[in-house]
Amino acid sequence: MGASVNKTTETAFEPLLQFDMEMEDFLSDWHHCDHVSSYLARMISHNRTDPVRHSNFFSSALNELLEVSFRGGTTDGKIGLSIYRQGATERVQLSFPCPPGQARFYREAVSKTRESDAQARYLDAISNDLAPSRESVLLDLAVNYDARLRLDEDAAPAITLIVDLPLEGMVS
Amino acid sequence: MIAAGLPQRFKVGFDPNSQIFSLAGTIRPRSIDEIAESIHALREAIDAVRGVLYIDVKRLIQMNNTAFQAFIRVALDACRERSDLRLVIVTSSVVSWTTRMFRHLSTIEPQISVEVYDSMFYPGQDYFEDTSFIPILRAQTKLTWRHERTILPRHGMRPGIAVADICCGIGDFAVLAQKEFQPARIVALDHSKPSLAYARKVAAEFGVTGIEYTYGDASEMLLEDNQFDFVACRHSVQVFNQPELLLKELYRIVKPGGRVYITNEKNSHCLGEPRAQSIQWTYNELARLLSNFEIDVEFGPKSRRYLADTGFDDILVESFMVTNLDGDPQDFADIIAGWEKMFADMAMRHGEAPEFIERFRQGFRDHIFAALHPKGYAGWPIWAASGRKPL
Ligand SMILES: C[S@@+](CC[C@H](N)C(=O)[O-])C[C@H]1O[C@@H](n2cnc3c(N)ncnc32)[C@H](O)[C@@H]1O
Numbered sequence: 001m002g003a004s005v006n007k008t009t010e011t012a013f014e015p016l017l018q019f020d021m022e023m024e025d026f027l028s029d030w031h032h033c034d035h036v037s038s039y040l041a042r043m044i045s046h047n048r049t050d051p052v053r054h055s056n057f058f059s060s061a062l063n064e065l066l067e068v069s070f071r072g073g074t075t076d077g078k079i080g081l082s083i084y085r086q087g088a089t090e091r092v093q094l095s096f097p098c099p100p101g102q103a104r105f106y107r108e109a110v111s112k113t114r115e116s117d118a119q120a121r122y123l124d125a126i127s128n129d130l131a132p133s134r135e136s137v138l139l140d141l142a143v144n145y146d147a148r149l150r151l152d153e154d155a156a157p158a159i160t161l162i163v164d165l166p167l168e169g170m171v172s
Numbered sequence: 173m174i175a176a177g178l179p180q181r182f183k184v185g186f187d188p189n190s191q192i193f194s195l196a197g198t199i200r201p202r203s204i205d206e207i208a209e210s211i212h213a214l215r216e217a218i219d220a221v222r223g224v225l226y227i228d229v230k231r232l233i234q235m236n237n238t239a240f241q242a243f244i245r246v247a248l249d250a251c252r253e254r255s256d257l258r259l260v261i262v263t264s265s266v267v268s269w270t271t272r273m274f275r276h277l278s279t280i281e282p283q284i285s286v287e288v289y290d291s292m293f294y295p296g297q298d299y300f301e302d303t304s305f306i307p308i309l310r311a312q313t314k315l316t317w318r319h320e321r322t323i324l325p326r327h328g329m330r331p332g333i334a335v336a337d338i339c340c341g342i343g344d345f346a347v348l349a350q351k352e353f354q355p356a357r358i359v360a361l362d363h364s365k366p367s368l369a370y371a372r373k374v375a376a377e378f379g380v381t382g383i384e385y386t387y388g389d390a391s392e393m394l395l396e397d398n399q400f401d402f403v404a405c406r407h408s409v410q411v412f413n414q415p416e417l418l419l420k421e422l423y424r425i426v427k428p429g430g431r432v433y434i435t436n437e438k439n440s441h442c443l444g445e446p447r448a449q450s451i452q453w454t455y456n457e458l459a460r461l462l463s464n465f466e467i468d469v470e471f472g473p474k475s476r477r478y479l480a481d482t483g484f485d486d487i488l489v490e491s492f493m494v495t496n497l498d499g500d501p502q503d504f505a506d507i508i509a510g511w512e513k514m515f516a517d518m519a520m521r522h523g524e525a526p527e528f529i530e531r532f533r534q535g536f537r538d539h540i541f542a543a544l545h546p547k548g549y550a551g552w553p554i555w556a557a558s559g560r561k562p563l
Contacts, residue, residue, distance in 0.1 A: 030202040033200065034198070034200045034234075038234075046384065047381075049372065049385075050384075050385065050386050050387055051359075051384040051386065052359065052361075052384060052386035052388065052394055052395065053266065053267075053268060053386060053387060053388075053394065056233065056234070056267060056268070056269075056394055057268040057269055059234065060234055060269045061269075063200060063234070063236060064236065064237060067200075067236060067237075067238075122276075123276055123279060123280055126240075126241060126244060126276065126280070127248060127280045127281075129241060130204075130241070130242070130245055131203075131204060131238060131241055131242070132237035132238060132240075132241050136237065136241075137237050140237055140273070143276075144269060144272040144273050145269070145272075167268075170268060170272075171268050172387075
């Protein structure tokens with residue numbers, strides 16, 4: 001997956017599971033997003049304080065990420081998903097091939113989630129837009145799930161979204 | 173009404189009398205077109221109401237951003253067009269993301285408010301969610317388990333199955349059932365945060381793992397349909413003011429062919445010797461007092477009818493009597509001492525006269541006297557019933 005992340009933080013994250021699939025297969029059915037997110041959420045939540053509610057919450061976030069890759073991904077290559085845990089946080093690492101030149105848009109959208117006006121931007125998007133953009137979906141994760149997002153482009157043309165979700169503390 | 177393309181997983185409803193529009197289930201469309209019918213239904217509901225429209229999302233389990241934005245678009249546009257319109261969005265404290273997502277609407281649009289639905293489902297709830305109830309539950313399960321461990325297999329409990337204990341209280345039953353029957357999965361749900369915290373603490377202290385404790389509302393559960401082989405709901409159907417609602421939920425989560433097992437009481441049949449009359453008087457009064465809180469502690473023998481009306485078949489009903497001879501009589505006395513305090517509190521809050529309360533308490537004390545008397549006998553009858561969800 002070619003992610004070059006700071007080794008000290010990486011070692012602190014314990015791998016929970018890994019999943020990959022040919023993009024072509026993944027893109028053949030929209031319901032893959034729902035099925036994969038529900039299934040994986042249940043698997044990783046079983047030893048959380050409140051497994052049922054953690055799973056519901058996590059599935060909700062993971063589904064949005066999978067939908068981003070479904071809408072923006074191309075058929076050449078694989079979609080790879082790894083989930084790690086450190087304390088109350090799960091890290092989702094999602095990589096998928098996307099058309100050349102698209103990485104820039106993800107880079108911008110991700111950086112906006114880390115700016116101080118993220119909430120204002122999110123509110124503006126949901127009060128005016130008819131359908132969610134890639135940007136507003138990522139803002140939703142930052143605002144409603146307290147997610148921290150990063151982008152890794154080392155394996156271009158695939159991109160890797162790295163999303164830390166501190167849901168355990170929010171559920172219980 | 174059911175949304176196109178996603179049969180049964182998502183439901184939209186509108187009740188013009190209560191002006192409630194509800195969204196329930198899972199909705200993750202690829203495009204807005206898939207939910208056009210539901211969007212239209214919201215628009216129609218808004219057109220049909222004067223004043224307030226309640227948008228109930230308590231049972232919304234999943235909704236992606238595509239659907240969220242499409243629905244709120246309609247709500248926001250309607251507020252901009254109609255200054256008389258008020259929208260109240262009712263979320264649940266159980267579903268973490270709905271409150272976080274919908275709360276923004278009141279910031280964006282002053283005509284929209286967001287309410288989190290939580291406690292006060294029924295009049296007696298406060299009492300059962302209080303920490304003072306914990307020792308009572310502990311003492312009760314200690315004695316009922318002696319009977320239930322042999323009763324349960326007749327009602328479908330066996331190793332390797334998926335079990336749920338709904339309204340689990342402090343979780344002792346789940347721990348005992350896990351130890352005795354080794355189910356493959358066991359979920360224990362309650363709406364009392366103190367009881368769940370206690371349950372988790374006990375499990376951790378005793379190294380019990382694998383019980384999935386979850387906070388939830390038994391009449392609106394996040395659990396999916398047809399998940400469990402055996403669903404228990406002990407001493408709790410009787411405390412709901414709408415038992416049929418709760419039973420419907422239990423029916424929903426059990427697998428076809430699986431069984432729902434309920435235990436309930438008939439408190440006016442609590443008995444003791446000596447001092448039978450005083451004891452009898454108090455328990456008759458207890459049943460009357462609790463009916464003011466819409467709690468039916470006479471429910472036990474009604475189990476058969478309620479299970480049948482919910483749609484269960486192969487219904488089994490049996491009763492057993494917890495007595496002072498089931499081990500240490502002090503355990504029995506502890507239960508009654510807990511009841512005395514709790515129910516005297518309820519009588520006080522209900523505005524009963526001091527003389528009444530004194531006599532009421534005396535019956536419990538006499539029950540304890542009978543339990544601890546060297547030749548005494550004291551009993552608490554319980555009905556265990558189960559039904560099968562048809563295949
Ligand atoms: C009489 S106690 C029985 C507890 C347990 N089954 C036992 O036998 O020890 C009733 C339980 O129902 C729970 N309860 C009340 N309302 C509830 C609701 N709406 N959803 C889930 N649990 C609820 C209370 O918190 C309490 O733990």
